[in-house]
Amino acid sequence: EVQLVESGGGLVQPGGSLRLSCAASGFTYSDYWMTWVRQAPGKGLEWVANIKKDGSEKDYVDSVKGRFTISRDNAKSSVYLQMNSLRAEDTAVYYCVRGHSGFDVWGRGTRVTVSS
Amino acid sequence: DVVMTQSPLSLPVTLGQPASISCRSSQSLVSSDGNTYLNWFQQRPGQSPRRLIYKVSNRDSGVPDRFSGSGSGTDFTLKISRVEAEDVGVYYCMQGTHWPPLTFGGGTKVEIK
Numbered sequence: 001e002v003q004l005v006e007s008g009g010g011l012v013q014p015g016g017s018l019r020l021s022c023a024a025s026g027f028t029y030s031d032y033w034m035t036w037v038r039q040a041p042g043k044g045l046e047w048v049a050n051i052k053k054d055g056s057e058k059d060y061v062d063s064v065k066g067r068f069t070i071s072r073d074n075a076k077s078s079v080y081l082q083m084n085s086l087r088a089e090d091t092a093v094y095y096c097v098r099g100h101s102g103f104d105v106w107g108r109g110t111r112v113t114v115s116s
Numbered sequence: 117d118v119v120m121t122q123s124p125l126s127l128p129v130t131l132g133q134p135a136s137i138s139c140r141s142s143q144s145l146v147s148s149d150g151n152t153y154l155n156w157f158q159q160r161p162g163q164s165p166r167r168l169i170y171k172v173s174n175r176d177s178g179v180p181d182r183f184s185g186s187g188s189g190t191d192f193t194l195k196i197s198r199v200e201a202e203d204v205g206v207y208y209c210m211q212g213t214h215w216p217p218l219t220f221g222g223g224t225k226v227e228i229k
Contacts, residue, residue, distance in 0.1 A: 035218075037165075045157075045165065045208055047218040059216040095164060101153050101212025104176065106164040 002026035002105050004096045009110030012086055020081040020110055022096030029077035030054075033100035036070065036081050038092035039109075046092075050100045051079065063089075086114045118142050118214045122207075122221035128229045135196040137224045139209035144189045146213070153212035156185055156194045159223075160205040168207075169194065196226075204228060 008020040022034070035050040049060045049070040058070050069082040079096060091114045098105035119142040129135045145152045156169040167176050169185035172192060182197040196203055209221040 044206075044223045045210070045220045047216075047220070050216075050218075061217050101155075101215065101218060102167075102170060103155060103157070103165075103210065103212075104167050104170070106166065108164050 002098075004098065004105055004107035006094065006096045006107045006110035009094065009112045011113045011115065013116050014087060014114055016086050016114070017082070017084045018086065018112060020083065020094055020096075020112070022079045022081075022107060024077040024079070024096075024098070027098075027105075030074040032098050034070075034072060034079040035097040035100060035103065036079075037095045037097050037103075037106075038090075039095070040089075040092045043092075048094070049081065052100075083112070086112075088114050090114050117217055118145075118211050118219050120209055120211055120219050120221035122209060122224050124224060125222070126225045126227070128227050129196075129199045130229045131201065132198050135199050135203075135226060137194045137207055137209075137226075139187075139192045139194070139221050141190045141192075141211055143214065145192075145211050146189065151213075152188065154185075154187070154192050155210045155212065156183075157208045157210065158203075158205050159208065160202075163205075165208065199226070199228070201228060 003025045006022045036048040051058050051070045067085045072079045093109040095109045096107040097103045121140045123138045154172050157165040159165045173185045184195050206223045
């Protein structure tokens with residue numbers, strides 16, 4: 001079964017850091033770009049970042065550039081999102097998604113709350 | 117950035133009746149490779165999004181044939197031929213032609229009258 005499982009979310013103070021992880025299974029992970037998409041409470045979907053199959057290319061939405069870093073470990077079939085200098089507006093459910101534009105497989109999400 | 121505009125915001129529908137959601141992009145979504153990367157997603161209450169349609173009109177495996185996608189260039193439509201109770205949720209279009217950034221429409225909430 002093709003599956004993506006996110007972890008690492010939680011409550012963090014403004015200015016703090018979190019590292020999200022996503023473990024993939026059921027498919028050849030190294031054949032796919034991977035993406036993070038977020039959804040603020042009661043809001044729509046927002047693309048956050050993606051990373052090429054071999055990790056050589058990474059793109060970010062402007063609002064997280066310089067604060068978030070996407071990375072991957074193909075040996076562990078995992079993708080990560082290091083989030084620094086967190087702000088209240090980063091509060092959201094973060095979804096791990098397969099692909100760079102197809103988005104055919106989604107994880108269940110991990111919740112990040114930035115609050116003092 | 118490509119702006120995706122969905123309408124309506126809310127769509128009350130009677131069970132068994134058709135429903136139609138519009139999605140317009142601020143520029144053509146035809147890619148240099150000739151494909152149009154326009155997807156539709158369904159998000160049921162409390163669930164993750166699920167892709168229904170890719171490249172305008174291709175239905176994903178397991179998606180009921182009452183869902184169909186159409187359109188070209190900048191104008192796209194998702195149609196549900198006969199709405200069922202399980203179709204309640206929010207529907208999003210998304211363009212994957214011009215990125216970064218990839219962009220989503222604001223969503224259309226489908227509810228039963």
